[in-house]
Amino acid sequence: MITVHHLNNSRSQRVLWMLEELEVPYEIRYYERDPKTMQAPPSLKKVHPLGKSPVITDGDLVVAESGVIIDYLARTYGKDTMPPPGSGQAWLDYTYWLHYAEGSLMPPLLMRLVFEKVKTSPMPFFVKPVAKGIANKTNQTFIGPMIDTHMDFVESHLSKSTWFLGDNLSAADFQMSFPLEASVARGIVGKNRPHITEWVERVHARPAYRRALEKGGEYAFAD
């Protein structure tokens, strides 16, 4: 039996969504973020030394990193419904999106979040304007343009196909869901990027996604 070690408001939502689409039986073990630090509880380190979510267990196997989990589930349980491409361009495209989501798109989104947090963090009043100035400048001149380049790229890709790998939902969509729905929820992506917005709406409208949301509980990036 698969166990999803699920943290509230986290990337493991994409794993629940995938399992619901695959209609594979699984159970959820729930973990709550510390409301002040937003860190996962130490108990998650008992499953995997990094203590991050998602992580799943399947019998004796412990599988960590969303991209690996999604690929593992597609290979093990999706052979009939969502088989991962074996080779050639189709395999390259599939692997590309699995890596791109966490390896290229998430880092600037995370940097933006950190600099936004700096602005509201407690600090001596006389330091605040300086910290705020540095955070704003960094986001405007460095991180913002980097995110724009990524979003233009993804927008252009989605203007050509319904799902990331064409007409059919695939593992690439589960992996790309977290950065894109977070970007829409935070207002980074809006009407100026209609294909990303519509893709996120399409994801959120799927019955399997709604079931995953209901089972997973608190998740800030879907309505």
Ligand SMILES: N[C@@H](CCC(=O)N[C@@H](CS)C(=O)NCC(=O)O)C(=O)O
């Ligand atoms: N690249 C990893 C990132 C894992 C990660 O950072 N997860 C966050 C939740 S979205 C987490 O566990 N945060 C709590 C913490 O760091 O204590 C993946 O995709 O699995």
